[in-house]
Amino acid sequence: MTAPRENPRLGIFPLCQYNRFMAIYDHYxxxxxxxxxxxxxxxxxxxxxxxxxxxxxxxxxxxxxxxxxxxxxxxxxxxxxxxxxxxxxxxxxxxxxxxxxxxxxxxxxxxxxxxxxxxxxxxxxxxxxxxxxxxxxxxxxxxxxxxxxxxxxxxxxxxxxxxxxRITLEQVWGNNTFFVENQEMAVIMRSSYEPRTRFSTVDIIGFVRQEDELYTRFDEHHAEIAYxxxxxxxxxxxxxxxxxxxxxxxxxxxxxxxxxxxxxxxxxxxx
Ligand SMILES: C[S@@+](CC[C@H](N)C(=O)[O-])C[C@H]1O[C@@H](n2cnc3c(N)ncnc32)[C@H](O)[C@@H]1O
CATH class of the missing domain: 3.40.50.150 (Vaccinia Virus protein VP39)
Known part of the structure; x- marks a missing residue:
């Protein structure tokens, strides 16, 4: 993770002011x-x-x-x-x-x-x-x-x-597994929809190729709601x-x- 950086335009904000907390999308x-x-x-x-x-x-x-x-x-x-x-x-x-x-x-x-x-x-x-x-x-x-x-x-x-x-979260994403792969990475996404809460949760597992040709794995859990x-x-x-x-x-x-x-x-x- 990068060190905090002062932004010349915003001045008061370091680019990553609370980067000690892992946010969703940090690995993805x-x-x-x-x-x-x-x-x-x-x-x-x-x-x-x-x-x-x-x-x-x-x-x-x-x-x-x-x-x-x-x-x-x-x-x-x-x-x-x-x-x-x-x-x-x-x-x-x-x-x-x-x-x-x-x-x-x-x-x-x-x-x-x-x-x-x-x-x-x-x-x-x-x-x-x-x-x-x-x-x-x-x-x-x-x-x-x-x-x-x-x-x-x-x-x-x-x-x-x-x-x-709601149609997207319920019917398009629904309860499914999606897979994307290319030479540099492979990503698996498992979605699950809960009609009562209108929440769609997505478990993401990714494998990213490193310079030594080995892959590192990351896991993220995402949640969206339909309004x-x-x-x-x-x-x-x-x-x-x-x-x-x-x-x-x-x-x-x-x-x-x-x-x-x-x-x-x-x-x-x-x-
Ligand atoms: C699906 S991505 C879309 C990114 C970009 N807008 C695009 O069109 O590609 C969702 C973005 O929302 C950000 N995000 C989610 N919750 C947030 C929050 N509470 N505050 C700030 N950013 C948030 C994530 O870090 C991520 O970059």
Missing amino acids: AQVYDDSGQIAFSIKMIPYLSDLLERHPAPGHSMLDLACGTGTVALSFAHQGWEVYGVDGSCGMLEQTRQKAKQAGQTLALSQQDMRHFVLPHPVALVTCLYDSLNYILTLADLKQVFRRVAAALMPAGVFMGDMNT EDREVHGALAEAGLHVEAAYKCFHLDPVDAETRRIMWVARKPEG
Whole structure:
């Protein structure tokens, strides 16, 4: 694990301020992009441009909340935006930092819990992508996240965040085993859905090839929850964010009973 690092832009935050605690994604981070997860961000980047045409942001500063390995954050930086990235996992942030260094881009990164994060300046856009919000396991905590998002936005600022619906956690993930393998790694995921709590738990076992050709094993336990649309709508409204749209993710159509992933777009009022 990397040593704490001062970030010149955020100043007060070391990059990994509580890295003595192992967070989910700390191990998975090293194979996250290579295991195919990066494809989601690559698909998301043009979709966010389409959304921003319909729902303009009042400036070119943004926070990617739960930024993961930073693919979306870096694309905004590349387009000239001032970009903050917040994530709970030191491992994911380290991947982002390395990618930013390689790309010669500056991102203001900090390790923070999205329920309590702060930024030094309000931003015009907050994104929270790839079901990161489903990792917030109680409605009270989801409301807390949205309150922090509202506080981080400038007046008329926009929030865009996608969430898995119950259909995905119950029927697509369900009780299944998934396997991904390439020359560098093998990852096995076992998912299990509990209808009463709407929790999907995923046990991840990964094997990562090392320089000596041997493999190291890691184990992680992930949990996501499915929220009802009215719960998310209500939580955004309670935080003072006006819902402008709920789209079938990657489309500009309204959601229906079959929708697997919803992109929520909400705005902080001007006044
Ligand atoms: C599925 S990944 C998505 C990462 C990235 N947004 C993307 O599109 O690839 C979920 C991310 O949420 C982060 N995360 C989960 N719970 C968090 C929390 N309470 N606070 C901050 N980050 C959290 C994880 O560390 C992980 O990077």
